[in-house]
Amino acid sequence: MSLEHVLLGLLERPASGYDLGREFEETAAHFWSAHLSQIYPTLGRMEEKGWLTSHAEPSDRGPDRKVYSRTSDGRRELERWLRGEPEGHASRVAYLGQLFFLGQLDDLAETRRMLVELRERFRERLAALEEIERGWAAEDDRFPDALPSGPFHHLLTLRAGLWVHRARVAWCDEALELLDRRADRGPRGRDPDAATDPDDAPDPDFAPETNPTPGERS
């Protein structure tokens, strides 16, 4: 299970289940997520396997904290995972499933609505990632070439998110353009607001090549 490995990675320093839950929302959100109700029993199982030890610590407020530390076995397991093959993802992207079948509705306004909504979400996510990167750049003058190894690798994963979200926004722009070109020829399912949308300029800095067939570079 990869959750166990992500927890091992996060436990570079000792932390409680609750702490780790917060880390999933903050630092790890762009590549993993987990609920506390999954984290707690998982930590328990990892302790049974000998990858972690725990001790109780009084809390400033609220009940005792149960603080976990990685054992040398845990560290070894993490290394094994890190040195192994990159783990893929059986992609399950529900919004693409929706879009794929939206042709069965024969209502282009609905397709348009979905693309506009998606673009808005991707833009927000992108802006959040850019903000994080700006923060890192401002608070460490070694950014980016002289960063310590940990932060440097964090930057690499952050930039994966940046590239992908930029691409998603650009894809939405392209798709909306294709869609509006269609709406101009066949009147069926036409969105009355299509022409008045104020927010439709594609990003000129991020066009892979001639639309609509960037595949043909041979």
Added chain:
Amino acid sequence: MSLEHVLLGLLERPASGYDLGREFEETAAHFWSAHLSQIYPTLGRMEEKGWLTSHAEPSDRGPDRKVYSRTSDGRRELERWLRGEPEGHASRVAYLGQLFFLGQLDDLAETRRMLVELRERFRERLAALEEIERGWAAEDDRFPDALPSGPFHHLLTLRAGLWVHRARVAWCDEALELLDRRADRGPRGRDPDAATDPDDAPDPDFAPETNPTPGERS
């Protein structure tokens, strides 16, 4: 459950569980995946709900096929899903988790190996998507602006994969460049093959802007 909705979408025409399994590997692979052992019981549950009906049909070879058809209730449920909010994804991208923690190894050669391996995978996936698009363009002279609604939406989702995979390849290029710049200053964990890798030119057609901070466009 979105699997049920994807199955409803795929059942535009009647099909057996086995057929649908093949469709997941072929047409739907870039946005969803499912094993036959998940598909069969799911179809059963959907029939109980009244979204599908089934009848047996003799097969050319092998046992009888159990062919499912969408009912009007099933069609209505599909529409409800399609007209609803775009469904997000709790992203769990294991390879980014690996990369994120690879800093704890302090072995840049290992980071390099992973990025090169990832880039290779993304390139292959990208080439496969480009090949599919080329096939569609060749077999339908209405491509892309005059395609019927179904194929048009299929094209939109395909192009999502194209954009994202292009971005992933470009991200790997950038990451390797940053990495090699690091290796040049600090000798620690240096990959002896880094300089002789023949396969390292970044794609000039797909650079968002100045590296390494495409976020700063203000």
Added chain:
DNA sequence: TCCAACATGTAATTTGTTACATGATTGA
């Protein structure tokens, strides 16, 4: 004769989500 593709399923297990349960402390 053996393997691949066709065809359908069940069982066991793992993984992930949602709902429930409890209780302390701090600030508005």
Added chain:
DNA sequence: TCAATCATGTAACAAATTACATGTTGGA
């Protein structure tokens, strides 16, 4: 006093993977 944050968990359910089980047909 009320809500938010801290803090840990269990239970029920849903979803997904892996392993098991069975049997046919056609081609190398």
